[in-house]
Every structure is written in C-alpha cells, then in structure tokens.
Amino acid sequence: MDPLISARGLTKRFGDLVAVDGIDFDVAKGEAFGFLGPNGAGKTSTMRMIGSTSPVTAGTLRVLGLDPAVDGPRIRARVGVVPQLDTLDMELSVRENLVIYGRYFDLTYAEAGRRADELLAFVQLTERARDQVEPLSGGMKRRLTIARALISEPDLLLLDEPTTGLDPQARHLLWDRLYRLKQRGVTLVLTTHYMDEAEQLCDRLVVMDKARIVAQGSPRELIERYSTREVVELRFPPDAAESMDGRLNGLADRVEVLPDRVLLYTANGDAASAALHESGIRPESTLVRRSTLEDVFLRLTGRSLIE
Amino acid sequence: MIASLPFGRRASRLIERNLLVYRRGWIIIFSGFFEPFFYLLGIGFGIGSLVGNVSLGAGHSVPYAVFVAPALMAGTAMNGALYDSTFNLFFKLRYAKTYDAVLATPLGVADVALGEVTWALMRGSLYSLGFLVVMAALGLVISPWALLALPAATLIGFSSAAVGTVATTFMRKWQDFDLVIVVTLPLLLFSATFFPISVYPAPLQAFVQLTPLYHGVDLIRGLTTGNLGPGLLVDVGYLVLLGAFGLAITSRRLQHLLLK
Numbered sequence: 001m002d003p004l005i006s007a008r009g010l011t012k013r014f015g016d017l018v019a020v021d022g023i024d025f026d027v028a029k030g031e032a033f034g035f036l037g038p039n040g041a042g043k044t045s046t047m048r049m050i051g052s053t054s055p056v057t058a059g060t061l062r063v064l065g066l067d068p069a070v071d072g073p074r075i076r077a078r079v080g081v082v083p084q085l086d087t088l089d090m091e092l093s094v095r096e097n098l099v100i101y102g103r104y105f106d107l108t109y110a111e112a113g114r115r116a117d118e119l120l121a122f123v124q125l126t127e128r129a130r131d132q133v134e135p136l137s138g139g140m141k142r143r144l145t146i147a148r149a150l151i152s153e154p155d156l157l158l159l160d161e162p163t164t165g166l167d168p169q170a171r172h173l174l175w176d177r178l179y180r181l182k183q184r185g186v187t188l189v190l191t192t193h194y195m196d197e198a199e200q201l202c203d204r205l206v207v208m209d210k211a212r213i214v215a216q217g218s219p220r221e222l223i224e225r226y227s228t229r230e231v232v233e234l235r236f237p238p239d240a241a242e243s244m245d246g247r248l249n250g251l252a253d254r255v256e257v258l259p260d261r262v263l264l265y266t267a268n269g270d271a272a273s274a275a276l277h278e279s280g281i282r283p284e285s286t287l288v289r290r291s292t293l294e295d296v297f298l299r300l301t302g303r304s305l306i307e
Numbered sequence: 308m309i310a311s312l313p314f315g316r317r318a319s320r321l322i323e324r325n326l327l328v329y330r331r332g333w334i335i336i337f338s339g340f341f342e343p344f345f346y347l348l349g350i351g352f353g354i355g356s357l358v359g360n361v362s363l364g365a366g367h368s369v370p371y372a373v374f375v376a377p378a379l380m381a382g383t384a385m386n387g388a389l390y391d392s393t394f395n396l397f398f399k400l401r402y403a404k405t406y407d408a409v410l411a412t413p414l415g416v417a418d419v420a421l422g423e424v425t426w427a428l429m430r431g432s433l434y435s436l437g438f439l440v441v442m443a444a445l446g447l448v449i450s451p452w453a454l455l456a457l458p459a460a461t462l463i464g465f466s467s468a469a470v471g472t473v474a475t476t477f478m479r480k481w482q483d484f485d486l487v488i489v490v491t492l493p494l495l496l497f498s499a500t501f502f503p504i505s506v507y508p509a510p511l512q513a514f515v516q517l518t519p520l521y522h523g524v525d526l527i528r529g530l531t532t533g534n535l536g537p538g539l540l541v542d543v544g545y546l547v548l549l550g551a552f553g554l555a556i557t558s559r560r561l562q563h564l565l566l567k
C-alpha cells in the first residue's frame with residue numbers, strides 16, 4: 001500500500017537558516033508516527049509542510065498521494081491539525097469554535113452541530129460548550145483544539161507537541177483520547193520532546209536533531225540498537241563524579257558522565273550496582289531502571305532532550 | 308505557491324464567522340450609524356442655511372444640504388468599510404491569530420482576503436443604507452436614480468476595504484493606524500465633499516480627481532441629484548479597479564505573512 005505521507009530530501013529554509021535539512025521518511029496508513037527531538041530540531045517546520053501551510057523549499061513531499069504545492073486545499077480538507085500553540089477563536093464560544101470550523105470544511109450547520117456535540121463529549125468538555133474559550137485551562141484548550149481538528153473526520157491527524165505545558169493528569173487524559181483515535185484507525189503524526197510520550201503513543205518514530213533525522217525505528221528497536229537493556233543512574237557529591245570516570249569504566253558497557261549524574265549502560269543493572277558496591281564506590285544514590293528513548297537521544301547526540 | 312481555490316469560493320465562511328462573533332456585539336455595529344447624521348444636521352442644514360444653493364454645473368443648482376448629503380453618504384461607506392478592514396483586521400491578524408487556524412482548513416489566502424473585504428464593505432453598505440433612508444425622508448434625494456446609490460456605496464466600501472486591508476497588512480503596531488486618520492481626514496474634507504471641485508485652481512482639481520473618495524462622492528452625488536453623465540462610468544471603473552487591485556495585493560500579503 002502507498003504510504004500516507006512520503007518525504008524525500010525534504011528541506012525547509014528560512015533565509016539562510018536551514019530548519020529542515022533533506023529528511024526522508026514514510027508514514028503508513030493507520031500508524032502513530034512520531035518526531036522526537038529537542039526545541040529547534042525542525043519538528044514544527046516539518047509538520048507545517050505536511051499540513052500544507054508552509055511551502056516546501058526543496059525535495060519532494062506527498063501527502064495522501066498529493067503534492068502540497070498544487071493540491072493544498074485538497075490535502076487540508078483531509079488533514080486535522082493541532083498546532084504547537086493553540087489557535088482557538090477567542091471571539092467565539094467553545095461549541096461555536098467547533099461548528100464554524102466544520103463550516104470551513106463545508107459541513108452543513110446540522111452536521112457540524114451534531115459532530116460538535118459528539119466531540120465535546122469525547123474530549124469531556126460538554127459542560128463548557130457555551131463558555132468562552134479564554135478562561136479554559138491549558139489542558140481543556142488542548143482538548144478543544146483536538147476536537148476541532150477532528151470535526152472534519154480527517155484521515156490524518158497532525159499533533160505538534162500535544163501535551164507540552166500540561167500537568168500529568170491532563171497529559172494522561174489526552175494520551176487516552178489519542179490512543180482511542182488510533183484504535184479507530186486514524187493515522188497520527190505527532191511531535192514531542194517527551195520520551196515517555198513517544199514511547200506511549202508511537203508505533204514508529206524518527207529522532208530529529210539540528211534539522212536532520214539521526215535515527216528511526218520503533219521505540220523498542222531504537223532502544224535495542226542504541227542503548228542497553230538497563231541503566232544504573234548514580235549521583236555523587238559535587239565534583240566527585242569526574243574523578244570516578246576511570247574507576248567506573250569496567251563496570252558497564254558504556255559510561256556517560258552528565259553534569260548532575262553518571263549513567264552506567266548495562267544489560268543487568270543489579271549486577272552492575274553490586275559490582276560497584278564491591279569495588280568500594282559509594283554514590284549518594286543508585287537507581288536501576290530500564291533504558292528509555294532519552295538514553296537513545298543522549299547516545300546519538302551527546303545531549304539531553306530537554307535542556 | 309500554495310494554491311488556493313480560485314476566486315475564493317469559500318470566502319463566505321469568514322462572513323459566517325464574523326456574524327457569529329457580532330451576534331453578541333451588534334450594539335457596537337449600531338453605534339456607527341449616528342456619526343454621519345450629526346454631520347448632516349450640523350453642516351448640511353446648519354451651515355447650509357448660511358450657504359444657500361450650490362451649482363452642480365450646467366445651470367443646475369440645489370440646496371446645500373442636497374449637495375452635501377451624498378458626499379457624507381460616500382464618506383460613510385468609506386469609514387464604515389474601514390472599521391473592520393483596519394483595527395479589527397489588525398487584531399485578528401497580529402493578536403488573535405485568527406487566520407492561522409483558518410488557513411489549516413481548505414480555505415486559502417484568497418478566501419480570507421475576499422471574505423474579510425466583503426465583510427468590511429457590508430458594514431459600510433449597512434451604514435450607507437441607513438443614511439440613504441434618512442436622506443430620502445428629509446427630502447434630500449431628488450432623483451429616482453438614487454436607488455443605485457446603494458450599490459454605488461457598496462462599491463466605495465469595496466475599494467476602501469480592499470485598500471484598508473492592504474494597509475493593515477503593512478502595519479506593525481497600533482500607533483501605525485494614526486496614518487489611517489492622516490489619510491482619511493483630508494479625503495473626507497477635500498474630495499469635493501463640502502464644496503464643489505470648481506473651487507480649486509485647475510492643477511489642484513486634476514490632483515483631487517486622482518484620489519479615490521472624489522470618485523465615490525461624484526458617483527453618489529450624480530445619482531441622488533440625477534445629474535448623470537459619462538463621468539459616472541469613469542468613477543465606477545476607477546473604484547472597481549482600485550478594489551480589485553487591493554484584493555490581489557491582500558492575498559499576496561497574507562501569503563507572505565501567514566504561510567511562511
């Protein structure tokens with residue numbers, strides 16, 4: 001089957017600045033595909049090109065088999081967009097936001113109204129239907145933006161940092177809604193700089209850094225390829241960590257010294273911490289955990305995802 | 308680059324959106340009705356009582372109020388169209404970011420341009436209609452051709468809204484709107500509005516005839532006084548071209564500002 005989105009050498013420049021530097025990727029129908037990367041990596045620029053609200057500088061991009069440069073309106077008719085910053089209409093009520101958005105997609109008022117009510121229930125905002133948008137909490141606004149993106153029953157949903165800035169409870173509610181959409185067969189493309197979000201939601205993802213793709217695969221594949229099964233996190237008193245480096249080397253496959261902690265990459269975390277103990281090293285704290293995409297990112301770029 | 312549907316087929320959606328917004332605030336629209344009446348009473352009748360009759364040329368002369376009222380109607384169409392195409396548009400463009408959401412749908416910049424210009428001219432036309440009715444009631448309409456004064460006012464609204472929209476896309480801060488007043492006030496005063504163009508020396512007459520509101524005033528005055536001539540077709544052509552030009556530039560400006 002043809003991919004829903006296909007990019008080859010996709011490039012975006014703003015003057016001299018290269019925001020997206022010749023990236024290749026394919027998104028298949030029905031999958032949840034993620035762009036994981038720190039601020040400034042080029043995620044939003046990529047999403048806006050896919051949503052055909054930003055012209056492609058170079059390379060080829062096909063969305064739903066169409067070229068954004070010629071078929072922008074036809075692409076946008078079938079894509080739902082949740083932009084990084086909410087663009088809700090502050091001059092309209094919660095429900096009106098959905099209804100008028102439905103009108104932008106040529107729905108009748110009756111149909112737009114019916115879907116608006118359904119979607120308000122889906123994102124748990126029914127009681128706020130008649131309220132103005134401004135006083136809603138960040139999580140509510142985000143849910144409303146997602147509902148708005150769904151009013152046209154899109155084949156493809158683009159979510160740019162859907163949960164950034166939300167508290168944990170609001171994030172989990174959103175994840176749950178996105179998971180349900182995925183089960184219904186909606187193709188999700190999302191960006192995030194939260195590795196837990198990427199792990200929770202994405203079937204497949206690309207890791208972006210400095211306008212390029214540095215790795216791609218499923219979260220599991222990426223962890224297997226670029227990290228070890230487990231990680232031991234050690235904290236030392238200030239200045240002690242540097243002096244540890246040499247002594248720690250034999251204890252794990254790989255040692256990473258960060259400003260605030262030391263990471264030991266190993267298949268067996270408990271064995272490594274036991275060996276550590278035996279060799280007489282006494283960190284302030286020791287934590288054994290599974291590898292995450294954060295470790296993958298660190299390995300690939302030498303930096304943390306969130307600086 | 309990112310092609311929109313030709314001719315802004317979905318422009319009416321923007322008008323629906325604005326109607327939804329104004330449904331709650333219609334009183335704001337209503338307030339705009341009154342300003343031109345004050346001018347009509349104060350200048351048309353007040354000063355008019357000192358002035359007596361004004362010649363329209365060709366041996367045709369009318370009371371001052373009959374002369375001034377159509378010019379005030381033209382000014383009303385222009386001002387009414389500028390409310391929404393300047394301040395209100397600026398707010399939506401720079402602060403509310405209304406169009407960022409709109410452009411993620413099948414609508415394109417041509418829809419936004421045409422929709423907002425049409426909305427703005429509707430407001431100008433509404434005020435003009437109110438003014439025309441009052442003019443007729445006060446006996447200031449002396450020709451049945453005045454029926455065409457309403458579409459003429461719509462045309463003035465169209466060109467004003469289109470030019471206002473273009474100007475707004477270049478504004479960076481609220482203070483820049485002082486420029487709107489710097490431009491519109493002389494237009495309102497000197498476009499053969501309160502006195503005939505024959506008052507000016509010839510070179511100045513030629514200059515005034517290049518400015519837009521002069522053609523609006525000339526057109527509406529011709530219709531409400533029944534003083535017809537081929538010059539009215541020039542007025543219509545001028546206003547149509549100006550509006551179409553403004554509309555085309557607006558689309559390009561919105562593309563530049565919003566679809567980076």
Ligand SMILES: Nc1ncnc2c1ncn2[C@@H]1O[C@H](COP(=O)(O)OP(=O)(O)O)[C@@H](O)[C@H]1O
Pocket residue numbers: 014017018019037038039040041042043044045046567
């Ligand atoms: N409209 C724009 N004009 C100029 N530079 C931009 C614009 N949008 C993004 N950039 C730049 O492009 C780079 C990538 O930005 P972005 O795509 O927003 O990254 P991300 O979403 O991963 O944080 C950044 O350096 C950013 O400053």
Ligand SMILES: [Mg+2]
Pocket residue numbers: 040043044045084160161
């Ligand atoms: Mg971004």
